[in-house]
Amino acid sequence: MTRLLIIRHGNTFSADEEPRRVGVKTDIPLVQSGIDQARALGAYLKREGMLPDTIYASALQRAQETAQIMMRDSGRDQDVITDENFNEIDHGVDENKTEDEIIARLGKGILEEWNAFGVVPDGWNVDPRSIQQSWLDFANDCLDSRGGKTTCVVSSGGIIRFAPIVLNDAGLPDDQSPKVRTASMSLMEHDGRAWRCLFWNKRPE
Secondary structure, three states: EEEEEEEEOOOOOOOOOOEEEEEOOOOOOHHHHHHHHHHHHHHHHOOOOOOOEEEEEEEOOOHHHHHHHHHHHHHHOOOEEEEEEHOOOOOOOHHEEEEEHHHHHHHHHHHHHHHHHHOOOOEEEHHHHHHHHHHHHHHHHHHHHHHOOOOEEEEEEHHOHHHHHHOOOOOHHHHOOOOOOOEEEEEEEEOOEEEEEEEEEEOOO
């Protein structure tokens, strides 16, 4: 089976910080809890026999660090391939702002439509079709170039939310939201006919 393992980077804000919407223009590292999450991911993948044959990550620090720490702690000496197609989205006028600040500008309903359905708020620089096409192209490349192997992608929430396009009409299990948590894993598998999602938005146990 050809598998595509999708992982969101670890935490970039500590417990005493108010989270902000950080996109491609805000390149910040993991905080300590994010480092711990990446280590837990590596241990989990090793324990469960899910280590990828190839691993890609966006160019942003948070994705690179997550991928590198994860692989180091899994015991796998493997290079991380940088792919800027997986860089986070551009939040435009709301870049690096808190949820309360964004809601004050847009209204709560607009932000909920983004979270649930990927409807791009006014003022953000996001092309959903382009992101979806990048996922489709990458999934096809997995089949053509890495058939029968597991490929991992470490990216950000705004990019990962569009990955379910690969599933066509199958959709996510249990009608889950495309929004994923930090340090969460999602696994897709191709059975020779179509991609299906084995699990979505799962953290190491």
